Amino acid sequence: MFPDLSMPGVDLVLPDFSWLRDNAERVEACVLTHGHEDHVGALPFLLRDLRFPIYGSALTLGLARNRIEEAGLLGRTQLIPVADGERRWIGPFDVEFIPVAHSVPHGFAIAIHTPQGTILHSGDWKIDLTPVDGRRTDLGRIGAIATTEGIRLLLADSTNAEEPGYTVSEREVGGALRRLFGENRRQRVIVACFASHLHRIQEIADAAIEHGRVLATLGRSMAKNVTLGRQLGLLQIPDTSLVDIERIGDFPPERVCVISTGSQGEPMSALALMAAGENRFVKLGSGDTVIISAHPIPGNEHSVSQVIDGIHRLGADVVHSGLAPVHVSGHAKQGEIKTLLSVAHPEYFIPVHGEFRHLTHHSRLAMEMGVPDDHVLLCEDGDVVELTDAGLDFAGEVPAGYLYVDGIVGDVGQGVLRDRRVLAEEGVVVVVVTVAARTGEIVAGPEIITRGWVYAPEAESLIEEACKVIAVSLEEAAAKGATDFDTLRRHVRQAAARFVHERTRRRPMIVPVVMEV
Numbered sequence: 001m002f003p004d005l006s007m008p009g010v011d012l013v014l015p016d017f018s019w020l021r022d023n024a025e026r027v028e029a030c031v032l033t034h035g036h037e038d039h040v041g042a043l044p045f046l047l048r049d050l051r052f053p054i055y056g057s058a059l060t061l062g063l064a065r066n067r068i069e070e071a072g073l074l075g076r077t078q079l080i081p082v083a084d085g086e087r088r089w090i091g092p093f094d095v096e097f098i099p100v101a102h103s104v105p106h107g108f109a110i111a112i113h114t115p116q117g118t119i120l121h122s123g124d125w126k127i128d129l130t131p132v133d134g135r136r137t138d139l140g141r142i143g144a145i146a147t148t149e150g151i152r153l154l155l156a157d158s159t160n161a162e163e164p165g166y167t168v169s170e171r172e173v174g175g176a177l178r179r180l181f182g183e184n185r186r187q188r189v190i191v192a193c194f195a196s197h198l199h200r201i202q203e204i205a206d207a208a209i210e211h212g213r214v215l216a217t218l219g220r221s222m223a224k225n226v227t228l229g230r231q232l233g234l235l236q237i238p239d240t241s242l243v244d245i246e247r248i249g250d251f252p253p254e255r256v257c258v259i260s261t262g263s264q265g266e267p268m269s270a271l272a273l274m275a276a277g278e279n280r281f282v283k284l285g286s287g288d289t290v291i292i293s294a295h296p297i298p299g300n301e302h303s304v305s306q307v308i309d310g311i312h313r314l315g316a317d318v319v320h321s322g323l324a325p326v327h328v329s330g331h332a333k334q335g336e337i338k339t340l341l342s343v344a345h346p347e348y349f350i351p352v353h354g355e356f357r358h359l360t361h362h363s364r365l366a367m368e369m370g371v372p373d374d375h376v377l378l379c380e381d382g383d384v385v386e387l388t389d390a391g392l393d394f395a396g397e398v399p400a401g402y403l404y405v406d407g408i409v410g411d412v413g414q415g416v417l418r419d420r421r422v423l424a425e426e427g428v429v430v431v432v433v434t435v436a437a438r439t440g441e442i443v444a445g446p447e448i449i450t451r452g453w454v455y456a457p458e459a460e461s462l463i464e465e466a467c468k469v470i471a472v473s474l475e476e477a478a479a480k481g482a483t484d485f486d487t488l489r490r491h492v493r494q495a496a497a498r499f500v501h502e503r504t505r506r507r508p509m510i511v512p513v514v515m516e517v
C-alpha cells in the first residue's frame with residue numbers, strides 16, 4: 001500500500017509477513033499477475049526472509065527485477081517467465097496463465113486447477129476490445145474452462161465495482177493525445193503518466209512523432225521502463241526519435257516532447273519539481289503545455305492539485321483528465337464485471353482488490369448474476385477460507401496487519417504512528433524538573449520547553465503559570481511522602497496535562513523529565 005496522511009513520515013506500507021515466515025517451508029513460489037508497484041513492490045522485503053522462485057510474464061518480471069536487484073536479493077530467487085496461455089506445475093499446483101488487459105501490458109488472470117476444482121483469480125483486469133497491443137482479455141479460454149471442468153471459485157478485482165458501464169478503450173486516449181498535439185503545435189509538450197503504463201507511453205510517442213517531435217524521458221523509472229519496454233519489443237520507438245533529456249535544448253520547443261514521471265504529484269518527482277521551478281532539465285513557462293495523462297489515486301488529489309497550481313503559476317498550460325479524455329481506468333467496471341461473472345459462472349465467489357465498500361458492491365453484483373447468497377464470501381485480510389467437498393467456508397484467521405516502513409528503520413509500529421499524529425496535530429510540552437532524591441523537594445525548575453503548542457516567546461505568562469501549577473502539585477505529592485521517580489513523573493504529567501487542557505483546550509504530548517540529585 002501507499003502511505004496516506006494518517007501515516008506521517010512513513011515511506012511505504014507492507015503486509016505483515018509473519019504467517020508466511022512461520023510457514024516458509026510450505027511456500028512453493030510467488031505467482032505475479034502483473035508488474036504494478038502495489039503488486040510487486042513488497043517482494044524485496046519478503047525475499048529477505050524467504051527464498052522462492054517467482055513466475056510472471058517477461059515484462060512483469062522485468063519490472064519486479066529492478067527492485068529486487070536494487071535490494072541485492074536476486075540470488076534468493078529465480079525469475080521464471082511464462083507465456084500467454086501457458087500451463088505449469090508449480091509444486092502441487094497446476095497453474096494456467098490467462099491473458100488479461102490492464103493498465104500495464106502483459107497481465108494475467110491465474111487459473112489454478114486443483115482436486116477441489118478450478119480456482120480463477122482475475123488479477124487486475126478490464127475488457128478492452130481494441131487494446132493498443134491487440135492482446136485482449138481471453139474470455140474465450142475462461143468460458144472454455146467454465147463449460148468443461150467448471151469454475152469452482154472466482155476471486156476478482158473489485159476496484160471499479162461501484163462504477164456503472166464499461167471502461168473506455170485505451171485507444172481512445174491515443175486519439176485525444178493526437179488532437180492535443182495538433183492543438184498545441186507551437187508549444188513544447190510535456191506529458192506525465194505512470195512509468196509502467198507502456199501502452200500509454202506508446203500512444204504519447206506515436207502522437208509526438210506524428211507531429212514531428214523528438215522524445216526525451218524524464219524521471220529514473222521512466223527511463224528504465226522505456227529501455228525495458230524497447231528491449232522486450234513492447235515499445236516501438238525508433239532510436240532517431242529518442243534524445244537525452246540534457247539535449248532537448250538543441251531542438252526548437254515545438255519539436256520536443258518530454259515524457260515524465262510524477263503524474264500522482266509525488267513530492268520529489270520530476271513533475272513536482274517542474275511545478276516548483278526546480279527541475280534541472282525542464283524550466284516551465286508560457287511556451288509549455290503539460291498533459292497529466294493519469295487520474296489521481298485516492299489520497300493523492302491534493303498533491304496533484306498543488307502541482308497543477310504550480311504549473312499555472314509558471315505561466316504554462318495544463319491539460320488533465322478533468323478537461324480532456326487523456327486517461328482511462330485499467331480496471332473493469334460493472335458491465336465488464338458482470339460479463340466475467342456470466343462467462344465464468346462460478347460456483348463460489350470472493351471479491352478481492354479494493355476497499356471494503358468496493359468488495360460489498362462486488363458481492364452484490366455476483367448475487368445479482370446468480371451466485372447464491374451463501375456462496376459469496378466477503379473476506380477481510382487475514383481470513384482463512386477452505387474449499388472442500390462441503391463447499392467454501394471460513395476456517396480461522398492468520399495475522400495480517402501492516403508494517404509501516406520508514407527509511408531503513410523498518411517497521412515503526414502503531415505506537416510511533418500515534419505519537420507522530422499527536423505531535424503533528426497538538427505539539428509537545430516538555431517539563432523539566434530537578435528534585436532532591438531523599439525528600440522529593442524541588443531543587444530546580446520546573447521549566448517548560450514547548451513546540452507546536454503555543455508560541456513560547458508570546459506566551460510567557462501562560463508558561464510561568466503552568467510551571468507554578470506543576471510545582472504546587474509536586475510539593476503536595478512530596479508532602480504526602482511521594483519520592484519515587486514514577487510517582488513524581490505521573491504528578492508532573494497530570495498537572496501539566498490538566499492545566500494545558502483547561503487553559504487552551506489542547507492535548508499536546510506531555511513529556512515529564514524528572515531528575516534527582
Ligand SMILES: [Zn+2]
Pocket residue numbers: 034036102124330
Ligand atoms: Zn494493477
Ligand SMILES: [Zn+2]
Pocket residue numbers: 036038039124353
Ligand atoms: Zn492493483
